[in-house]
Amino acid sequence: MSARTPSRSVPLGSVRAPRGTTALDFDPLAAISARGFLIVVATVCLVSAVALTVTTAAQTSSWPLAIGALVALAAGFGWFIRSAFDFTVGVSTDRFATVFALLAVATVLNSLGSLGSNLLVRDDWGLLTLALALMAAAPFRTAAELGLYTGISTALVTVLSLLHVFFSPLTPVPIAVIVLVAVAPVLALGLGAMGYARVLLAGIYAERLAQAEARDRQFDAQRQRFIDDDGVGSIGPLREEVVPFLARLRMAGELTVDDRLRAAELTARLQAAVDGSRPADSLGDQVDVFIDEAELSLRMHEDDRATIRAVLRELNQSPRRTPGTLVLELLEGEEDRFGIIRCSSADVRSLRAEVLPFIRMMRLMMSTASDEVAGDELLLHFDLQRLAS
Amino acid sequence: MTLQIAADVDGRSTSRALATAGSWLAVVFLAATALIVTAFIPVTGRADIVVGIAGLVVTGFAVVAALRTGSQVRAVLYTVAAGLGLALYAFVVAGVSVADAGTAAAPTSDFVLLSMPEFAILVVGIAARSLARSLVLGTLALLVGPGLVQLVAWQQGMRLALDVPVLASWLALVLFVTALWIGRREAARGTAQMLDSALAEERHLAEARFTARAAAWVGDTVLTDLRALAATPPGPLGDRMLQSLDRDLANLADTSLVLSGPEIGASASRSLASVPLLVSVVRAAEQQGLRIRVTGDTEVINGVRPADARNLERAISECLENVRRHSGQIDAEIAVYYSAPEVSVMVSDAGVGFDVDAAGDETVGLRVTVVDSIVETGGSVQIWSRPGTGTAVFMTVPGAPR
Incomplete structure (x- = not known):
């Protein structure tokens, strides 16, 4: 199977992912793009909030509430980003509930801050940021949760817009129209987020099943090749x-x-x-020097081995690497087991930048991985927590 | 891939998901606009508003089609069609507004009934399969959507006003799509490398398994027979020895027999790709040296509520840990059953067993972790075991197949 042409034998409509799962559960590497998207959404929301607060200053009836709204907004997105970059817990159900609560508080304060003097509900940034937060949450949370938050947001926005209708100067625009205009962004982005989460999860889950089938085919083909090449008969004489x-x-x-x-x-x-027929460890083929006195390599978890292999391959392919300096060392201490990858380069910071996605990937797969530049050497350190006994 | 990671390497799933999100977004904005303008039909007495609503319907279909097509040319054509539908709507609505309120009192060209459907057309590019295509489509949508609407509104006598929310939304969309693509490019590079590495890892493991199996077979058969021959006095060979030689020669003539059997097959976790909960516990147990057989209607586990599923996972892990530590066996079986409204899982082994009533500290984990985890879900646990007869733990949790 080619890694870049995954099989598509599992039709999308025939699969249903387990309850409570998200696309990131199956494809943690997608967290890289989800986090980038979240940062841009947070930036857009904060800039819009500040800009709208300033440009509609005449409509602000309570500055403490208006400033409190901005603080709650910053806190909400701050916690959201921090959770998204937390490699162990991530954006859990509880954490997103906190994020949503903070953003809902920001929306309410923003709205109350202009009560009685609000000219246009559509100027209120709270409605927009709540909607965009739902969109940013789409990769992290389930469609069901997003549906719940879309419902809550819609109700909240409806109440707030009604409040403005009753406390603001008389307007000839019918109440239903004001509510509909206010609710549309939240409903549009909320339903969009639900659809995104549901379809992406189904696609990734179908991919997982297709890849499982492809692995079986590879296994069978490899067994047949072993037989055809007379792997048994080639043992000694x-x-x-x-x-x-x-x-x-x-x-x-x-x-x-x-x-x-x-x-x-x-x-x-x-x-x-x-x-003597025991196969050599193929991880050693990827490096110039392989040190594994405690023979930890063959006991490592497949996932960890594949992650390390991917990093080593990337370092191996880099033209910035000083030839002959790639070292993989697996060590057993009294209480812990860990590994170190070393690689020298004349431009070690550029080398680090080049392999940064793979360092992030290591942190996703092996929560204790870290990197360091020491002189002209790049050091990647990781704990081996999953070892066969 | 080999591991428990699936990957959207070619971006098709992401593109499809973005198309769905964009469709919802467009439909909601267009539907909200249509609802509001419909309310104006009896107020203004202008039946031609229906023509404007028809323009919105055309826009909706065209936007959804542009989001779903894989062809850039078709996406461009659909975007233009969406823009024309929107222009038709704007022509009618701006005309009605100006006629109803007069040129001076009529709203400006950025009023909400014109800007709300404009948001719908801006999303046409988000599902494109490259950043450049996405930006081209999004910009085209800005021109043939809001751009054309402004032109039509001006032509109908409306005062022009820069629609800041629409322009800001276009800018935000450009930023979102760019961020998504940059992140995706980085993730895709890592993912492709991971897939290659994972497959290399699988090949290495399979090779090791075949070699180990071949070596074990040679040791058990040919080597044993050669040793026996070396120790046999000269003379005619006995029937048993001749039979052994026949078996060795037959197997060496067709080595596929050597590489068959359950022990050479794929690990149990491989066949469980559709049941992530079982994959993780089975893989962890296999990594610790257990051989697991999984039977029954495994996919019903996917219907267990997330919180209950976590408890069930913890309980199964504890059961398997007990098999590894105390049973004296390396084989264990997980059987899954469904009987409405409950899902049942039985973890069993044929090991040394223990006296359930007189059990000591070594079964604390089994009792506390397993029982507590399952009882917390509203389920139940039964433990059957006697010295010498193995152990079976039967757990039941609420859940229904999906």
Whole structure:
């Protein structure tokens, strides 16, 4: 299977992901783009809020409330971003509930801050930021949760716009129109976020099933290749000497003194071949120096091995790497086991920037991974928490 | 991939998801606009507003089509069609507003009934499969949507006003799409590398498994027979030895027999891709050296509520940990059943077992972790075990298949 052309044999409509799961549960690397999107959304919201507060200053009836709204908005997005960059917990149900509560408080304060003097409900940034926060949450939370928050937001916005209708100067615009205009952004972005979360999850889940099928096909093909290449017969003298010897004995039906000596000799050679048939660790092929005195490598979790392999391959391919300096060291301490990847470069900061996505990926897959630049050397440190006994 | 990670390497799932989000967004804004202008039909007595609503419907269909098509040319055509539909709507609504209120009192060209449907057309580019295409479509939408609307409103006698929210939304969309694409590019590079590495890892593991199996088979059969021959006195070979030689030669003639059987097959977790909860516990147990057999209607577990699923996962893990530590066996079975309205999971082994009533500290984990976890869900646990007869833990949690 080619990694870049995943199989699509699992139709989207036929799969339903488990309850409570999000696309990021299956594709944690997508957190990289989700976080970038969140930062831009947060920036847009904060800039819009400040700009609208300033440009509609004449409509502000209470500055403490208006400033409190901005503080609550900053706190909400601050907590959201912090949660998104937390590699262990992430944007959990509870944490997003806190984020939403802070943003809802910001919306209410923003609205109350212009009560009685609000000319246009559509100028209120609270409605917009609440809607955009739902959109930014789409990769992190489930469609059901987003649906719940869309409902709450719609109700909140309806109440706030009604409040303005009753406390603001008389307007010829019908109440229903004011409410509809106020509710539309929240409903549009909320339903959009739900749709995004649902469709993305189904797509990623179908991809997971398709990849599982592809893995089975690869496994079967590899087994067939092992058979075709006579992987069994190639153990020591098995095919070339043992088989003819056994066939001759079978034909003769009788054992001679020379046959006994020959059997003993073949036993010793075949035993040595069997003992030496253990495959070399392929992680060692990726580096210039491989140190693993405690033989931790073969006991490592597949996921960790694949992550390290990906980082090593990226470092190996970098033209900035000083040849012969890529080292993988796996160490066992008294209480812990850990690994270090070292690589030198004349421009080590550029090398770090080049492999930064892979360092982030390591942090996603192995929560304790960290990086450091020491002189002309890039050091990646990670704990080995999942080892077979 | 090998691991528990799926990946949207080519961005198709993300694109489809963005198309869905964009469709919802467009439909809500257009529907809200249509509802409001419909309310004006009896107030103004202008039946031609229906033509304007028809323009909104055209815009809606065209925006959804532009979001869903894979062809850039078609997306451009649909965007132009959406713009024309919007222009038709603006022509009618601006005309009605000016005629109803007079040129001086009529709202300006940025009034809400014109700007709200403009948001709908701005999203046409978000699902495109490249950043450049996305930006081209979004900018085209700005020109043929809000741009054309302004022109039509001016032509109908409306005073022009810069629609700041619409322009700001276009700018925000450009920023969002750019951020998404930059992030995606970075993630896709990492993902592709991860997929390659994961597949290499799978190949390495499979190779190791085949080699180990081949070596074990040689050790158990051919080597044993050679040793026996070396120790056999000269003379005619006995029937048993001849049979052994026949078996060795047959297997060496067709080595596929050597590489068959459950122990050479894929791990249990591989066949469980559709049940993430079981994948994680089975993989963890396999990593610790257990061999797990999973039977029954496993996918019903996907219907268990998330909080209950976490407790069930903890309980199954604890059961498997007990098998590993205390059973003296490396084989365990997980069987899944559904009987409305409950999902049942039985973890069993054929190990040394224990006296449930007289159990000591070694079963504290089983009792506390498993029982507490399951009882918390509103479910129940039964533990069957006797010395020498193995152990079975039967857990039931609320849940229904999806």
